[in-house]
Every structure is written in structure tokens, then in C-alpha cells.
Amino acid sequence: DSGVTQTPKHLITATGQRVTLRCSPRSGDLSVYWYQQSLDQGLQFLIQYYNGEERAKGNILERFSAQQFPDLHSELNLSSLELGDSALYFCASSVEGSPPYEQYFGPGTRLTVT
């Protein structure tokens, strides 16, 4: 158990809908990262938050957004869903700083768009 929790574990929804994925980081970690894992794109970095502020953006679509709340939990919002958004979405957390520290991953949310 990494100490990172994600809900829900599975999500099935229809095209055009909007969903919210939730993540709670390990106790003491200020950084939260979101990654998408799909068969065609592999594991891709989406976005990083540090102590409530956006720190870095990767290949995140404009239809996707995220935020980190004062209690450090984070949410990833996916809207106008398309079939191609079906993937496993991971949240990870770490101690932020220089050098980069290992990231601990949650169990993931499997999103299926039908």
C-alpha cells in the first residue's frame, strides 16, 4: 500500500459526459501528479500540483482540468468525454524539492467511455 488513495476505482460513462477523479496524497507529501495510461500512448504525465499551486503541465487536453485543495487532496476533471479518453488514470505524490524524489502511485481509476 503506497498510502496514496484514489476514488473511484472504476468509472463507466458515456461520450460527452463529465467525470471527476479524486486523489489523496501520502501524509506529508505536498506534490500531486496525474498520469494517464493507455494502450496507444503509454504512461503520460498530465499535470503536477504543489501545495495548491499548479507546478507543471504535460500532455493535458484543454477538456481536462485539475486542482489541489487546501487539505492537499486533488481532483482531475474530465469533460466532453470521448472514446479515446478511456484509460487508467493514476495519481502520484511525492516530497517536492530538488532533487526530484520518488513518486508513490495510487491504485488508479479505470475510466471507460462508451
Added chain:
Amino acid sequence: AQKVTQAQTEISVVEKEDVTLDCVYETRDTTYYLFWYKQPPSGELVFLIRRNSFDEQNEISGRYSWNFQKSTSSFNFTITASQVVDSAVYFCALSEAPQETSGSRLTFGEGTQLTVNP
């Protein structure tokens, strides 16, 4: 831009065989960090090791060992006396020193599916 290549898509071995998973990386930074993660069939990503670019000493942890060679930009992972429970997808990843807009993102390779047969 940084890139990680794991040329072996799938490897199949028989229990007790040694197996090496290859990882080649590209980066323009002189300071960077390399990682290995394991993804068992249950799906979660499990952290295995983190190495920095200034430490080329090989590392051993039980049946696992890692060989970092800066000259060939490689960070290979060897499992000695493999077991069925080692069956998983293994990912190599790279992170450069955090910058203002790049944060501490991990760039992953495509992964190597290791199957250990009894």
C-alpha cells in the same frame, strides 16, 4: 526533450533464470534521476529504485540489481533467480532536475512485460 526507450516489449523466462531488462535514456541535462517501477497484474505502480546521474555505482537489493552506465546512457535492471511473482510490466523512467515550468515529471519508457513461467 527527454526520452526513455525500453526496446524489449516482452520477455519470457523459466523460473530461476536470470533476466535483464534494458533501459536507454536521452536527456540534455547533466543532472537527472532514473527510476524503475513495477506494475503487477493488479495494476498499481510500485516504486523500485531511484538513482541520480552522479552516482554510477551499481546497486543490489536482494535478487534485484541495477547497472547504470552513463557512457551508454543505460540503466539496466537484472532479476536473479526469477520467480513467478516477478511477472509484471516493468517501467524505466527519467526525471530532470526540477525547473520552473517542468516540475518533477516522470518520463516513462514503453515498459517491458516480463513473464516468468514455472
